[in-house]
Amino acid sequence: MKKIGFALLFFLFMSQTVHADFNVQEAINIAKPGEVVHIPAGRYQGNFIVTKPITLQGEEGTELIGERDNPSLRIENTTNVTVENIKLSGKNKAIVANAVDGLELRKLQIKDVHTGIHIQRSKNIRIQNINVTGSEGHYSKKGNGVAVFKSEDITIEGNTVEQVQDGIYVEEVKHIVVQHNKVTSSRYGTHFMYTTDAEALFNTYAQNVTGLMIMMTTDIFLENNIVANHFDFNGYGMLLYDVQQAEIKHNTIKNNRTGVAMQKSSTIQIETNDFQMNQTAIEGTKVSDDTMASSNNFTGNILTARSDKQGFQLVSNYYDDYSGIDLKDNGIGDIPYVAVSSFGQWMVRQPVYQYFVASPSVILLTSLDQQINKTEKNMLVDNTPKLATKHVNEKTKMNVVQMLVGLFLTLSSLWLWKRGITE
Amino acid sequence: MKKWMMIVMLCCGVLMGCSEKTYEPREIVSETDVCKICNMSIVHNAYAGQIALKNGDYEIFDDIGCLMEYIEANGEGEIGAAFIKDAAKNEWIDVFNAVYVYNKDYWTPMNYGVVALDSKEAAQEWMTKEGEGQLLAYKDLHDFKWGIHK
Numbered sequence: 001m002k003k004i005g006f007a008l009l010f011f012l013f014m015s016q017t018v019h020a021d022f023n024v025q026e027a028i029n030i031a032k033p034g035e036v037v038h039i040p041a042g043r044y045q046g047n048f049i050v051t052k053p054i055t056l057q058g059e060e061g062t063e064l065i066g067e068r069d070n071p072s073l074r075i076e077n078t079t080n081v082t083v084e085n086i087k088l089s090g091k092n093k094a095i096v097a098n099a100v101d102g103l104e105l106r107k108l109q110i111k112d113v114h115t116g117i118h119i120q121r122s123k124n125i126r127i128q129n130i131n132v133t134g135s136e137g138h139y140s141k142k143g144n145g146v147a148v149f150k151s152e153d154i155t156i157e158g159n160t161v162e163q164v165q166d167g168i169y170v171e172e173v174k175h176i177v178v179q180h181n182k183v184t185s186s187r188y189g190t191h192f193m194y195t196t197d198a199e200a201l202f203n204t205y206a207q208n209v210t211g212l213m214i215m216m217t218t219d220i221f222l223e224n225n226i227v228a229n230h231f232d233f234n235g236y237g238m239l240l241y242d243v244q245q246a247e248i249k250h251n252t253i254k255n256n257r258t259g260v261a262m263q264k265s266s267t268i269q270i271e272t273n274d275f276q277m278n279q280t281a282i283e284g285t286k287v288s289d290d291t292m293a294s295s296n297n298f299t300g301n302i303l304t305a306r307s308d309k310q311g312f313q314l315v316s317n318y319y320d321d322y323s324g325i326d327l328k329d330n331g332i333g334d335i336p337y338v339a340v341s342s343f344g345q346w347m348v349r350q351p352v353y354q355y356f357v358a359s360p361s362v363i364l365l366t367s368l369d370q371q372i373n374k375t376e377k378n379m380l381v382d383n384t385p386k387l388a389t390k391h392v393n394e395k396t397k398m399n400v401v402q403m404l405v406g407l408f409l410t411l412s413s414l415w416l417w418k419r420g421i422t423e
Numbered sequence: 424m425k426k427w428m429m430i431v432m433l434c435c436g437v438l439m440g441c442s443e444k445t446y447e448p449r450e451i452v453s454e455t456d457v458c459k460i461c462n463m464s465i466v467h468n469a470y471a472g473q474i475a476l477k478n479g480d481y482e483i484f485d486d487i488g489c490l491m492e493y494i495e496a497n498g499e500g501e502i503g504a505a506f507i508k509d510a511a512k513n514e515w516i517d518v519f520n521a522v523y524v525y526n527k528d529y530w531t532p533m534n535y536g537v538v539a540l541d542s543k544e545a546a547q548e549w550m551t552k553e554g555e556g557q558l559l560a561y562k563d564l565h566d567f568k569w570g571i572h573k
Binding site: 138139140165171172187193194209213215216233234236239241242261263 | 453455457461462463464465466534570571
């Protein structure tokens, strides 16, 4: 029995390295452009370099382990490279791509590295179905999951990233689509800097410091993302700093310290989003006059909106704390909704006040605000607040059967009553 | 004797009160410190800056560009001291006396490409290692065009 056990253990450990005598770098070196290099299952230590258009294809159990501080795999000055179905690990970066035109990274497992994938000065890049798990510890000691610098035409989709500094870091990139990714337990879910023409669609960001951090970026579209549980002292669902032209639509933004914050930004459209149970739903400082939040649903938030003196526009949103009525029956409240809150304004200046947000004195102050601010005309006022998340106009319908039964019962009652009197 | 002791202590107290207040930089706490201007958390300590205000408060910055933006907006009147990390030694140095080097390809948290060093010699040494740059003094930073440069 013991012998069989030892034999099984032997095969268990040896099976990992059974093909380790295969020379990965040599196979890369002799491959002709366009060829596929199959890497058999096994653990291969080294710092591998690709400088020609080939496909590196692993199988179940293929692992490249980087040595020293160099990347496990470097792709340099080439075109049309594909890397798929490989596990990567190492001390520093798993994959570095520099000056590559046409790169596809698919089905990769990256673990225990400082930085997952680092792309720079490249174009036509597709990063798909990759799993990056950082090490334990504080994010300040880690690198990013996927980082792209000075590149263009990038697609990052279907990836799962956890426990890193920034899940997806994008700097000086032209035209990028980030979609169907999930980033958790990191500093920022996706961090855009100095980027133009960007889209973030159908992503899930949860339990990071901030879900979407967007800085110095122009022309960005954020749609159908779920941004939840960013409730640290400095946490935001989305933070836009120095951003021009952003559209934020159909997102679910819930349980964050601040749902969406805008600073020094202009032409921001926030439409048809669900803001649920955030401490503050929307915050704006130094934003342009044309910044607008319209047709959103605000439910269960402590503060709906706060801003500096400049404010921003609120148009046709649903607010669960709106107390007006709709005599005209058009689904729009008859009196404006005023979101101005003294405490909210103080919190903009001193974030530490957030710890008093649900205290009795603040609740009393907010109630007083709601009464006093009814005269407010300009700042954070929605003149057309919706009374329901979906307003349906019921047509006048007649149920003939019900009417006939009712008529019959009424006449029968009258007949019985009359009979009772006459008898 | 007691009376004399009291007088001496009182004089010491008055003299201490009259002496100029000194300001020391404080340690960066990556878990909670965020840049006063851009809100980024401070994870690259080698580029961080801080201003010790006369009222005892500290404002923290992730990049010299953000620190300068704060000064441009609020003036220097309330500043007790301002510190920036020496990019080579990772030590706090005085913002007003530091030597700055700019190169658009130097990486900094905001990508402004300006790093601080404690002397001209250190700046020369930095440029030898990291690539040539333009030497700047504090006064030059007021007119500097912060942002990325192509």
